[in-house]
Amino acid sequence: MNDHRRLGRELGLFDTDPLMGAGLPYWLPDGAAVRYALEEYVRDTERRAGYRHVYSPVLGKKELYEISGHWSHYGDDMFPPMELGSEQMLLRPSLCPHHALIYRSRPHSYRELPFRMAELGAMYRSELSGVLGGLTRVRAIQLNDAHIFCTPDQVAEEASAALGSIRDAYDAMGIEAARYRLSLPGPGGKYVADPELWRRSAALLREVLDESGVEYEAVEGEAAFYGPKIDVQITDPAGRESTLSTVQVDFHQPERFDLRYIGADGGKHRPVMVHRSVIGSLERAVAHLIEVYAGAFPAWLAPAQVVVLPVSEAESDRALQLVRRCRDRGLRAELATPDQGGLGARVRAARLVPYQAVIGPREAAADQVALRLRDGRRLEPRPADEVLHRIARQIESRGIGLLDENDRADRVQQQVRQAD
Structure with missing residues (x-):
């Protein structure tokens, strides 16, 4: 079974240290390369979709989370306050209060809406030691988060577009959703007491799901404290289910932070806040990719995309030059020299690398x-x-295959031959 905790360490992607603490994994160079590729994908697709990127601090005053409702509804999952003079500071459990403040810092007209704000930001959850594991349950989370501030009649379209972005991202990563879930409040939970808010939000998300054509299941007890959400569920090789991506409709925080925009009538109006995370936390996304691919990632995600193999020491200088040319093109390339073994052994050692560039006397x-x-x-x-142009073109396309259609037509042999 492809357990990401074992594979991640064997493949040199991430690890932990008792001195850093439980639930606080660190990323090794190869794992950082996978993570960075995902970050680039997210920022690029968000930019193309009209999002503006921001940075916000990981700390906030306790008062901020009292206003947002996190302290009263989510306080058990937050780290305790830090006393700084007369102030109490908290590690944030979510990015949305900070984004609400950023929106509030400037006046907005209806002509600007929807205003799409995105951040790859850190947040922190006080998870109990017994539930921590690998990259899937951690205490420091790097979240692909975004908040769309829009008029009420723009909500359905924006939520639908967010759901479409999630499906596009899954296609690019080569993964599948196990199921779609409409997460609703349940009895006994710490939810905002506003029945009309819940009715309106749930109706909008049902509309989005129905029009998208995906099958979904409504489940009580899984909503956020401030509103219902669409959860996109994934499963690991053991059949355990978890949430990777979400779309949420929020009438609560715009009210709590007194967010406004100037309407066409010149009056002040309340925007709606759509929360959206396309690939969820980078930790959970990478954990799932490790288990799906067992290290043989799609070329655009692979830690090393090209390995250059000189047949003998005589071709080493030419091979090193090729590595540099790869890197100049933005490719992640490594050199496997003859002192690391025969060609066949080096090919086998690089079995997870998408492209193996062999240079013999004739090629040099x-x-x-x-x-x-x-x-x-x-x-x-x-x-x-x-060759480098074709590799770069395939990687830039973020396709799952190793060759595009033109390259397939140029195959010299259809059958697989054994490495030398």
């Missing part, structure tokens, strides 16, 4: 590369610039 003399693919296919020697 002609500035060519004999490309091997992770799935065992080989291409005839080609000019190095052409």
